[in-house]
Amino acid sequence: MTADKPDPPLLERAAAAILKAGRVVALTGAGISVESGIPPFRGKGGLWETIDPMEYAHIDAFQRDPAKVWRVLIKDMKEVLDRADPNEAHRALAWMEKQNLLQAVITQNVDGLHQCAGSTDVIEFHGNFAWQRCIKCKARTATAAVDLCRLPPRCRCGGILRPECIFFGELIPPQCLRRAEQLSAHCDVMLVIGTSASVYPAASMPFIANQNGATVIEINPERTALSGKVSDFLIAGHAGPVMKALVKTIVERL
Ligand code: OAD
Numbered sequence: 001m002t003a004d005k006p007d008p009p010l011l012e013r014a015a016a017a018i019l020k021a022g023r024v025v026a027l028t029g030a031g032i033s034v035e036s037g038i039p040p041f042r043g044k045g046g047l048w049e050t051i052d053p054m055e056y057a058h059i060d061a062f063q064r065d066p067a068k069v070w071r072v073l074i075k076d077m078k079e080v081l082d083r084a085d086p087n088e089a090h091r092a093l094a095w096m097e098k099q100n101l102l103q104a105v106i107t108q109n110v111d112g113l114h115q116c117a118g119s120t121d122v123i124e125f126h127g128n129f130a131w132q133r134c135i136k137c138k139a140r141t142a143t144a145a146v147d148l149c150r151l152p153p154r155c156r157c158g159g160i161l162r163p164e165c166i167f168f169g170e171l172i173p174p175q176c177l178r179r180a181e182q183l184s185a186h187c188d189v190m191l192v193i194g195t196s197a198s199v200y201p202a203a204s205m206p207f208i209a210n211q212n213g214a215t216v217i218e219i220n221p222e223r224t225a226l227s228g229k230v231s232d233f234l235i236a237g238h239a240g241p242v243m244k245a246l247v248k249t250i251v252e253r254l
Contacts, residue, residue, distance in 0.1 A: 004241040008249075010233060011242075014191075015249040017215045018101055021188035026093055027205050028107045028114070031194020031220060035087040035240045036113055038080055042196050043222065059167040066152040066160050074163060075148055081129055082144075086117035089193065092243035094118035101250065103187065106180045108195060108202045110165045123180050125172060125202050127165035134159040172201060184208040193219045194239050197226045206230050219243065
C-alpha cells in the first residue's frame with residue numbers, strides 16, 4: 001500500500017471499531033497539518049532538523065533572549081500558520097464529531113486548524129498560537145494584530161509578548177491534562193493521527209487508552225514508538241487520503 005492508497009481491510013477494521021464504539025477520541029500531532037503546508041518537528045523536513053529546540057523552544061531560551069526566539073522561531077511560525085487552511089483530515093474529524101462518531105480531539109498542535117474545520121471539542125494540549133500574552137500585565141493580543149517590525153513585539157504596557165503556547169520546560173495546563181486523561185481512560189477507540197508520540201505527557205494518552213481496553217488505531221506514513229506495542233494497528237499513509245477513505249468506508253457501512 002502507498003501513502004495515498006490505504007489498505008482496504010485495515011480501513012474496514014477501523015470503520016467497524018468506530019461504528020461499534022460508544023466513545024471515540026482522536027489524538028493528533030504535527031503530521032495531520034503537514035498537508036496544510038505546516039512542516040512537522042521531527043523526521044524528514046522537520047523543524048528540529050534545522051533548529052535546536054533547546055536553544056529556541058525552551059522557556060529558558062525565551063527568557064534569556066526573547067528577540068532571538070522571536071526572530072528565528074516565532075516570526076516564521078506566524079508566517080507559515082497565517083497561510084495554512086484545514087485539510088481533508090481536519091475536515092474528516094469535524095464530520096465525525098457532527099455525526100456523533102467522535103467525542104473530542106486532543107491535539108498537540110497550536111495551529112487552530114481543527115476548529116477552523118468545524119471541530120468544537122478540541123483540547124489544545126500545547127496551547128494556541130492565535131493569541132499572544134504580555135509577560136508583564138498578562139493582557140492578550142491576537143497574533144494577527146501583532147506588529148513584527150520590532151522584535152520582540154511589545155504590549156501597550158511595554159511588556160514582551162509571548163505566544164499562548166507551551167514552551168519546553170513549561171507545564172501543561174492542569175485542566176487540559178485532566179480532561180485528556182479522562183477522555184483517554186474512558187474511550188473505546190483512540191485514533192492517533194500524525195504524531196511521533198515522543199513528547200510527554202501527550203504521548204502517554206494512547207498508553208492510558210490501551211491500558212483501559214480501548215482499540216488504538218494509528219494513522220501515519222511511518223511506524224512510531226507506539227506501533228506494534230500500544231497501537232492495535234497502523235493504517236500507513238498520509239492523514240488526508242487515509243481519513244477521506246475512512247469516512248467513505250464509514251458512510252458505506254452506515
Ligand atoms: P512530530 O514532528 O514529532 O511527528 C510528526 C509525525 O507525523 C511523524 O510520526 C510523521 O511520520 C508523521 N507525518 C508526517 N507527515 C504526515 C502526514 N502527511 N500524515 C500523517 N502523519 C504524518 O510531531 P508531534 O508528534 O506532534 O511540542 O510532536 C509533538 C510535540 O513535539 C509538538 O507538539 C511540539 C514538538 O516539539 C512543543 O513544541 C512543546
